[in-house]
Amino acid sequence: MIEPGYCLTMARYNAWQNGLMKTALQKLDEADLRAERGAFFGSILNTANHILWGDTLWMSRFDKGQGPDVGADESVAMTPSFAAWSAERFRMDGRILRWAEKLGTLDLKGDLEWVAIASGTAFKKPLGFCVMHMLNHQAHHRGQIHAMVTAAGGEGWVTDLPFLPEEGPWL
Template identity: 60%
Template sequence: MIDRDYVLTMARYNAWQNAGMKKAMESLTEAALRKDRGAFFGSILATANHLLWGDRLWMSRFDGREGPSVGPDQHTELTPTLATWGTERFRTDGRILTWAEKLRSIDLTGDLTWHSGVLGREVTKPKALCVTQLFNHQTHHRGQIHAMLTAAGAMTQDTDLFLMPETGPWL
């Protein structure tokens, strides 16, 4: 289904896109970031927090390290400000990239089993599918944030994968 090169490319894409998204978010006021824009999670910052929360949750399943610092009922409030979000986003993107760099294609075989707090039960799925879910979830919610940023008048960067720089700035 996927291999190490795919994961590494997507980890780099994720970091590149999040850096651009942060820059666009920084052009808005705190009130504009918190304004309910009718999106699934309401505001730009709430959606960005949900995305960060989900990345940390999936990474805890992949690398065995810590997960989000709040439960699913507080996922949209993971960080209180854009500045805090930016710091935590940078750390999490570094974690994803470091994990991807160390990954071997064989690590993507077999199943992953975890307890889903949202579903309230144990879940088992193919590892490759779960890793694909990490990157698909990122792209989905960044698309929502991109639309909200554009509607708010922020200047956003290109999102096409083929436009990603060959080298840095991943982080």
């Protein structure tokens, strides 16, 4: 379904995008970050927290490391401030990159089994499919944040994959 090179490229892309997003968010004040904007998760910071929560949850399934300390209902409040979010986002991007750098072809084969935190439903899906979901989930919600930032009068950032720098730093 997918191969390690895809995972590493997308891990780099997402780290790059999260860095550009952080720069854009730093230019907004706290009120702008917390304002209700009619998006699925309400505010810019809520949406950024949800992405971080999802990454933490999926990575705990992939690398068997630490999962989120809060449940799905609290995902939007995973971090209390932009500064806390920024630090956790940096750590998570590093975790995803280190994981992707070590992947071999066989690491992406087989199924992943888990029980959904929110519903208690048991799932079994191809591991590669789940990895694609995690990487795509970031892009989806980051696009919502991009729209909210520009609607708030902030500056957007380039999001096109062909503009991914050839060389890091990715963090």
